[in-house]
Amino acid sequence: MDRPNLPLNALRAFEVAARQGSFTQAAIELRVSQAAVSHQIKGLEDLLGVQLFTRTPKGLLLTDEAIALFPVINESLDRVGRVLDGFLDGRYQETLHVGVVTTFAVGWLMPRLTAFRSAHPRIDLRIWTNNNRVDISKEGLHMAIRFGAGRWSGMEAVPLMEAPLTPLCAPRLAENLKKPADLHGHFLLRSYRADEWPSWFEKAGAVCPNLCGPIFDSSIAMADIAETGGGVALLSPAMFGDRLEAGRLAAPFPARIETGRYWLTHAAHKPPTPAMLSFQEWLLKRVSKDPSLSVPKAGPVAT
CATH class of the missing domain: 1.10.10.10 (Winged helix-like DNA-binding domain superfamily/Winged helix DNA-binding domain)
Structure with a gap:
């Protein structure tokens, strides 16, 4: 027939x-x-x-x-x-669409992309930022870098880096923060993960105050407000190293908590393309050579 x-x-x-x-x-x-x-x-x-x-x-x-x-x-x-x-510009290139949580894109990835493009001129890497809510299939992505525990249904997840949180604020505020209890007199900026501040105060051996005020879905927005003296934010120093080095933010306390990691993910049922493998290899090498980062030892996770 x-x-x-x-x-x-x-x-x-x-x-x-x-x-x-x-x-x-x-x-x-x-x-x-x-x-x-x-x-x-x-x-x-x-x-x-x-x-x-x-x-x-x-x-x-x-x-x-x-x-x-x-x-x-x-x-x-x-x-x-x-x-x-790959043939859109008259010569073969492999296009790679990667979704990236905005904090990681701005704080770590984007400053290093020139090196990737120099090493892989035949890969047209296209970055799509998000607020850590992404659907690889529906959004037409090949891969996604996201923050969490590493378990997303139908995804293979490779750990990239740990990103422990600690209070960050304007240097002039940090001068008056001698002990964790001193934070009670300041506006504490909150993310949508409600357990972060209580977990940090527990780790620091202090009582968490009553939390109020707006809730943010962007670490960058919280960092911007903290930098102007508008409050204290729980942020990852690894993602805001440039602001810390420039003296725009300060970390007044040593206590840090880990609430998740950054992961490179892709659909488990689809074999990775050569471009996906090249990007993953480059990313893992760059992370491993960054002295400011804590690199997890765990292997890939498939769910």
Whole structure:
């Protein structure tokens, strides 16, 4: 029996809709109308003689047929796209999309990217920053650098560096901070991880005061406020070394707590590309040679 001639546009529409779980989001990614996506999917279903999606109030559900088809189409289109991307400027390059939590991107990675590009001129590295909430598949990323415990469903995670937290503030405030209890008279800047300040005060052997005020999802924002004297923030010195060296921030106490690490992650079910392997090797070497960092000894973690 002859196989049907499958239209590439319809296969692409199916792959994006299945990945996004929404015709609306698929239309946004493909830069077409929702009606166009629906038309492509309907045509593909008619051609194959099967139903691919079931609509529910929470979004699209893949049928058994779609579940069988999706990984094949996803991997095939991904491979074709990677190769085609390489010829955009008339010579072959491998494009690498990496999501990076903003604190790590600004505080450590970006100042070192010139060295990576010099060492790997055939890799077009594209950085996409985030606030530590990232979905590699839905965002079309190859890898992501994120902060946490190293366990993300379906991800392989390689530890990069530890990032213990300690109070950082403007030098003029630090002059009057002789013991942890002195912090009670200052505005303590908080992240969305509510246990950080209580954990630090416990480590420092002091009582944590009642915490109030705004909650931040950006360490950089907290560092900016702390630098102007607007409060004291729990931050990683490794990510703000330039400000500490320049005397814009000060670390008044030695006590530090570890709440997680930075990890390099990628989808466990997809084999890494040569560009992914090159970036991982370069990253691990640079981290290991940085004397200011505490490098974890644990090996890769797959979940």
